[in-house]
Amino acid sequence: MEKTWLKSYPAGVPAEIDVAQYRSLVELLEESFKKHAGATAYRFMGKTISFGQVDQQSRAFAAYLQGLGLAKGDRVAVMMPNVPQYPVTVAAILRAGYVVVNVNPLYTPRELEHQLKDSGAKVIVMIENFATTLQAVAANVPTKTVILTALGDMLGFPKSLIVNYVVRNVKKMVPAFDLPGAVRFNDALNQGRGKALRAATVGPDDIAVLQYTGGTTGVSKGAVLLHRNLVANILQSEAWYQPALKKIPAGEQVVTICALPIYHIFGFNTNMMLGMRMGGCNILIANPRDLPAVFKDLKGQKFHSFPAVNTLFNAMAHHPDFGSVDWRSLVISVGGGMAVQSGTAKIWLEKTGCPIVEGYGLSETSPSATCNPVDSTAYSGNIGLPMPNTELELLDDDGNEVPLGTPGEIAIRGPQVMAGYWQRPDETAKVMTADGFFRTGDIGTVDERGYFRIVDRKKDMILVSGFNVYPNEVEDVVSQLDGVLECAAVGMPDAKAGELVKLFVVRSKPDLTEKQVQAFCEANLTGYKRPKVVVFRDELPKTNVGKILRRELRDKG
Numbered sequence: 220m221e222k223t224w225l226k227s228y229p230a231g232v233p234a235e236i237d238v239a240q241y242r243s244l245v246e247l248l249e250e251s252f253k254k255h256a257g258a259t260a261y262r263f264m265g266k267t268i269s270f271g272q273v274d275q276q277s278r279a280f281a282a283y284l285q286g287l288g289l290a291k292g293d294r295v296a297v298m299m300p301n302v303p304q305y306p307v308t309v310a311a312i313l314r315a316g317y318v319v320v321n322v323n324p325l326y327t328p329r330e331l332e333h334q335l336k337d338s339g340a341k342v343i344v345m346i347e348n349f350a351t352t353l354q355a356v357a358a359n360v361p362t363k364t365v366i367l368t369a370l371g372d373m374l375g376f377p378k379s380l381i382v383n384y385v386v387r388n389v390k391k392m393v394p395a396f397d398l399p400g401a402v403r404f405n406d407a408l409n410q411g412r413g414k415a416l417r418a419a420t421v422g423p424d425d426i427a428v429l430q431y432t433g434g435t436t437g438v439s440k441g442a443v444l445l446h447r448n449l450v451a452n453i454l455q456s457e458a459w460y461q462p463a464l465k466k467i468p469a470g471e472q473v474v475t476i477c478a479l480p481i482y483h484i485f486g487f488n489t490n491m492m493l494g495m496r497m498g499g500c501n502i503l504i505a506n507p508r509d510l511p512a513v514f515k516d517l518k519g520q521k522f523h524s525f526p527a528v529n530t531l532f533n534a535m536a537h538h539p540d541f542g543s544v545d546w547r548s549l550v551i552s553v554g555g556g557m558a559v560q561s562g563t564a565k566i567w568l569e570k571t572g573c574p575i576v577e578g579y580g581l582s583e584t585s586p587s588a589t590c591n592p593v594d595s596t597a598y599s600g601n602i603g604l605p606m607p608n609t610e611l612e613l614l615d616d617d618g619n620e621v622p623l624g625t626p627g628e629i630a631i632r633g634p635q636v637m638a639g640y641w642q643r644p645d646e647t648a649k650v651m652t653a654d655g656f657f658r659t660g661d662i663g664t665v666d667e668r669g670y671f672r673i674v675d676r677k678k679d680m681i682l683v684s685g686f687n688v689y690p691n692e693v694e695d696v697v698s699q700l701d702g703v704l705e706c707a708a709v710g711m712p713d714a715k716a717g718e719l720v721k722l723f724v725v726r727s728k729p730d731l732t733e734k735q736v737q738a739f740c741e742a743n744l745t746g747y748k749r750p751k752v753v754v755f756r757d758e759l760p761k762t763n764v765g766k767i768l769r770r771e772l773r774d775k776g
Contacts, residue, residue: 220612224604224669229462229592236607238451238634243421255498263503266374268303277310283411284315291316294338298322298345301503303373308344316419319428321482325763328355335360350396368404423447430484430582441641442582451634452585453492455606463551463593473499475524478507484586489526514540528556528765533563546571557766558691562698564598585635601672609633629663630656681710683747700739702728709773722750
């Protein structure tokens with residue numbers, strides 16, 4: 220495909236950047252620690268943690284890990300929410316020469332067992348709130364070294380004692396567990412302080428992270444992300460964000476709201492690693508579902524950047540506490556992880572004056588592949604332009620490019636594309652083309668300006684009497700109806716048409732009726748796209764990142 224998108228690039232964003240500025244994430248981290256030692260890297264529950272402190276603590280923890288006798292490239296699992304211990308642990312694993320295995324702390328025992336077995340992780344560093352999950356499968360996994368941390372462990376005396384006491388004894392958030400031999404995080408730090416850290420010899424082609432895919436298409440697979448993949452995407456994102464970052468007064472530190480889980484690739488690179496590169500501060504939000512607590516955390520804070528998913532933007536914009544926060548310094552709101560809906564984009568722009576710029580990517584692309592220009596002034600409904608050094612093609616089932624205007628499977632080539640799936644050459648072969656493109660499974664179109672648009676996942680497409688219906692389109696239309704908070708469209712078997720469209724709706728106004736929804740759809744969607752069944756729900760099932768689980772809705776009807 221001719222790179223038509225380059226003519227639509229914002230002024231000052233180059234088509235190509237030097238993605239080999241660092242040999243590894245370790246080199247990038249070391250530079251940041253030296254350059255920004257006195258600056259605040261994280262704010263958490265009223266406590267500030269400097270880059271210098273992250274440097275010292277991760278150095279100590281890395282030395283402790285090396286003392287366990289692990290070999291270069293051994294996997295270390297990390298299972299915790301957005302707490303300061305997380306970036307310290309990740310920096311330590313990388314500096315010691317090991318591989319980070321990001322684990323969702325909300326996993327069930329079955330899911331955790333699969334990931335620990337599949338990755339072969341020898342060590343797990345986890346928050347104690349979920350220790351019972353590990354206890355249930357401890358006998359079945361290769362992970363024999365367990366390091367436990369508590370929510371308040373990095374808040375300093377006496378706050379850490381108070382927070383940990385409340386979490387354990389008042390809120391009862393730590394179920395009783397029994398993990399013999401488990402080491403406490405702060406004890407590990409203390410032991411490491413007395414040891415020298417041996418510099419790890421890691422290079423661009425060494426594995427940095429195993430990022431497990433959500434598993435919505437079957438068994439969860441580990442995307443192998445090399446140091447050069449992640450470094451490239453950090454630098455690509457930094458270059459792409461420049462037009463917005465220039466709006467921040469010279470000398471002012473970039474402050475980002477970190478509500479995305481940083482064990483997810485979007486938060487990992489867009490918040491934590493990009494923050495490291497730019498010497499920026501992340502406001503860590505441990506539980507973005509607790510909106511009153513989120514607004515309390517943000518009250519009185521000045522911030523510039525907010526990457527999030529549609530569901531969080533939407534929930535916050537509709538919350539009564541929204542006005543308690545000062546949004547005037549916000550210059551970039553990046554939407555990813557799922558489609559941004561026009562209703563959400565509209566209310567966000569009205570309330571903050573900062574448009575949501577939608578991007579697109581996957582665990583397999585570290586994650587960012589495309590993004591709308593950050594100097595956009597309005598919602599476009601598309602996923603934007605390929606990032607610097609990135610190519611996109613639209614392919615048919617046989618791997619041939621489709622003509623302009625025809626939907627095809629989005630395929631991506633660039634320095635951020637994974638090396639493959641961990642120990643699954645068969646699965647890797649299914650998604651990688653001979654010329655290095657990664658087939659995403661997402662169906663998209665591109666216009667003459669080079670802007671790409673997702674029309675849907677292959678597997679989510681609904682076939683009504685031979686016509687393709689894309690749930691994203693139905694949901695985007697319905698989300699604009701006053702009284703609709705959230706919605707999801709799925710295909711259900713139908714004797715007459717093969718499939719019919721079933722719509723699940725969460726109301727923001729209790730008096731919204733099925734008749735009103737149907738009338739709105741009739742006015743905005745052609746016949747075969749209209750939902751035949753409308754079901755009202757109090758909430759929709761979601762992943763911890765906020766993606767609506769259409770499959771679960773479809774399976775449970």
